[in-house]
Amino acid sequence: MNNEEVKTTNFIHDIIDADLSSGKRTEVVTRFPPEPNGYLHIGHAKAIYLDFGTAEKYNGRCHLRFDDTNPEAEDIEYVNAIQEDIKWLGYDWGEHLYWASDYFDTMYDYAVRLIKKGKAYVCELTKEEFKDHRGIPTEPGKEPPGRTRSMEENLDLFERMKNGEFEDGTYTLRARIDMTSPNLHMRDPAIYRIKKAHHHNTGDKWCIYPMYDFAHCIEDSIEGVTHSMCTMEFEVHRPLYDWILEELEVFQSHQYEFSKLNLTYIVLSKRRLLQLVNEGRVSGWDDPRMPTLCGMRRRGFTPEAIKKLCSVVGCTKFEGITEIELFESIVRDDLNENSLRAMAVVDPIKVIIENYPEDQVDEFEIPNHPQKEELGTRQVPFSRELWIERDDYMDDAPNKFKGFTIGREVRLRGAYLATCNEVIKDADGKVLELRCSYDPETKGGSAPDGRKVRSTIHWVSAKHAVDAEVRLYDRLYTVENPLGDKEKDFKDFLNPESLEVITAKLEPMLATVEPGTRFQFERVGYFCADKDHSSEQPIFNRTLTLRAPRKL
RNA sequence: UGCCCGAUAGUGUAAUGGAAGCACAUGUGACUUUGACUCAUAGGGUCCUGGUUCGAACCCAGGUCGGGCAACCA
Numbered sequence: 001m002n003n004e005e006v007k008t009t010n011f012i013h014d015i016i017d018a019d020l021s022s023g024k025r026t027e028v029v030t031r032f033p034p035e036p037n038g039y040l041h042i043g044h045a046k047a048i049y050l051d052f053g054t055a056e057k058y059n060g061r062c063h064l065r066f067d068d069t070n071p072e073a074e075d076i077e078y079v080n081a082i083q084e085d086i087k088w089l090g091y092d093w094g095e096h097l098y099w100a101s102d103y104f105d106t107m108y109d110y111a112v113r114l115i116k117k118g119k120a121y122v123c124e125l126t127k128e129e130f131k132d133h134r135g136i137p138t139e140p141g142k143e144p145p146g147r148t149r150s151m152e153e154n155l156d157l158f159e160r161m162k163n164g165e166f167e168d169g170t171y172t173l174r175a176r177i178d179m180t181s182p183n184l185h186m187r188d189p190a191i192y193r194i195k196k197a198h199h200h201n202t203g204d205k206w207c208i209y210p211m212y213d214f215a216h217c218i219e220d221s222i223e224g225v226t227h228s229m230c231t232m233e234f235e236v237h238r239p240l241y242d243w244i245l246e247e248l249e250v251f252q253s254h255q256y257e258f259s260k261l262n263l264t265y266i267v268l269s270k271r272r273l274l275q276l277v278n279e280g281r282v283s284g285w286d287d288p289r290m291p292t293l294c295g296m297r298r299r300g301f302t303p304e305a306i307k308k309l310c311s312v313v314g315c316t317k318f319e320g321i322t323e324i325e326l327f328e329s330i331v332r333d334d335l336n337e338n339s340l341r342a343m344a345v346v347d348p349i350k351v352i353i354e355n356y357p358e359d360q361v362d363e364f365e366i367p368n369h370p371q372k373e374e375l376g377t378r379q380v381p382f383s384r385e386l387w388i389e390r391d392d393y394m395d396d397a398p399n400k401f402k403g404f405t406i407g408r409e410v411r412l413r414g415a416y417l418a419t420c421n422e423v424i425k426d427a428d429g430k431v432l433e434l435r436c437s438y439d440p441e442t443k444g445g446s447a448p449d450g451r452k453v454r455s456t457i458h459w460v461s462a463k464h465a466v467d468a469e470v471r472l473y474d475r476l477y478t479v480e481n482p483l484g485d486k487e488k489d490f491k492d493f494l495n496p497e498s499l500e501v502i503t504a505k506l507e508p509m510l511a512t513v514e515p516g517t518r519f520q521f522e523r524v525g526y527f528c529a530d531k532d533h534s535s536e537q538p539i540f541n542r543t544l545t546l547r548a549p550r551k552l
Numbered sequence: 553u554g555c556c557c558g559a560u561a562g563u564g565u566a567a568u569g570g571a572a573g574c575a576c577a578u579g580u581g582a583c584u585u586u587g588a589c590u591c592a593u594a595g596g597g598u599c600c601u602g603g604u605u606c607g608a609a610c611c612c613a614g615g616u617c618g619g620g621c622a623a624c625c626a
Contacts, residue, residue: 236621329577
């Protein structure tokens with residue numbers, strides 16, 4: 001899992017190649033333009049990967065630009081979180097951190113320039129009135145009265161809008177394009193509106209703010225962005241993007257659209273994510289079940305796996321839905337390669353090794369990774385009483401079963417071979433403990449006489465075990481596409497078993513690790529020490545189970 | 553019944569007029585001190601109808617199906 005993603009190509013890179021070889025462009029400048037009104041999720045990761053990754057591939061640069069043109073919706077609290085998430089993914093914007101609000105003065109001047117060209121006018125229509133004038137897709141619109149206003153009067157009105165002489169909603173500045181255009185976005189779109197709102201960067205300097213369509217292309221142009229990538233829903237806005245830059249006669253940035261990421265069992269709309277948080281369906285934005293980058297980080301997913309996914313799904317204009325299994329496979333591949341092994345028992349039953357001395361303790365040196373000797377070993381204590389998984393005992397087990405059954409010899413991973421002699425159950429038949437005997441000649445887990453055991457199970461010494469809160473996470477929804485049923489709300493498909501909290505028995509080393517450290521608990525799954533994990537209060541989150549084992 | 557975009561195995565994506573590949577998923581087998589990993593192996597695809605061409609997934613025409621667009625949001 002390295003930098004191979006930079007080698008990928010796609011239709012936008014084909015265009016860049018052509019632009020570079022034709023001389024249309026001599027460098028590649030991209031930008032990632034989040035609005036600071038929420039947390040970044042894996043859909044944004046695709047955009048970040050494309051924006052930063054493309055700049056990287058062409059030795060260009062990628063700007064981080066906060067698109068803060070709507071003070072009512074935005075909040076500075078998101079700014080740091082967004083930067084942290086981008087850095088976590090491994091990208092660096094260097095000194096190229098910008099704000100749309102940096103350009104408010106220029107945007108105002110540009111608006112005045114349009115008015116002077118007769119390409120913009122002040123419109124006194126209310127929202128509803130304009131809606132009526134705009135018409136519907138199949139019928140042309142009607143010209144608003146302000147369209148014929150003189151340039152001088154427009155200039156005066158616009159300045160008075162800026163000076164705060166009018167209330168919110170009374171006037172807008174509109175581009176004067178074509179009320180009959182088949183593209184609704186070209187029917188005299190609003191480019192400035194009055195909003196007497198405090199802005200986190202510009203304070204109370206402005207009471208008019210530019211609309212996205214006007215602001216975004218100008219931001220791109222000012223920064224010299226050559227290839228401005230966004231998702232498909234902006235495709236119909238592109239004629240307006242081009243129109244504004246052409247009328248302004250400024251640097252012509254170009255917009256390219258790709259389809260956004262969709263994954264089965266995942267919902268990515270900001271509004272719905274907010275609902276989950278507000279209604280307490282999850283513990284917060286960084287709940288490990290959330291598809292937010294902070295949630296996925298807490299869950300134990302790696303930035304490398306997220307980027308690899310973005311690389312593998314590619315970049316096209318086709319809006320499909322990628323199976324989550326692809327991502328899970330990439331995650332397991334990464335975690336299998338890079339996480340250390342440990343032993344933990346999540347559903348414990350007691351094993352007593354009857355012929356093992358009461359006070360004896362063995363320290364076994366067990367490899368941290370079966371295929372990577374260089375990752376070293378660790379000491380794991382063994383004693384007379386152990387915890388093993390409830391699943392690792394079965395009455396009258398078939399041959400294929402890997403675990404104890406009466407009379408069968410099993411390998412205790414890295415320790416000894418042991419045979420189960422007796423099972424003790426309660427009145428309901430629930431297994432309470434196993435009575436076993438071990439072979440002292442099999443230290444380390446192999447028999448001097450060469451006899452084979454088909455089963456190896458994990459264990460934790462009861463005397464040394466550390467109790468930990470372990471959070472077993474599963475898919476947040478029960479269906480592939482929770483938004484697919486028009487009759488039902490997506491929350492109707494919430495998986496009631498998406499979180500199960502248990503107390504597990506850990507090998508002692510695990511209590512001492514730093515929050516965020518990832519492990520494979522052998523034969524159980526991949527786990528990550530939670531951000532609140534400590535040696536006094538160990539907490540682990542399950543990232544994923546191991547690949548589903550074959551059925552018996 | 554307006555405009556824009558799209559369609560390649562179950563899913564995602566290559567092939568840019570010259571043998572339809574890859575990954576995930578699925579089936580089978582081998583190996584294993586993790587039922588993991590690894591290895592081997594199998595099945596499965598160009599939306600439809602015409603046209604151009606020696607040759608079409610690719611170019612053209614018409615259709616079908618899917619998505620997007622009517623905030624003073626981004």
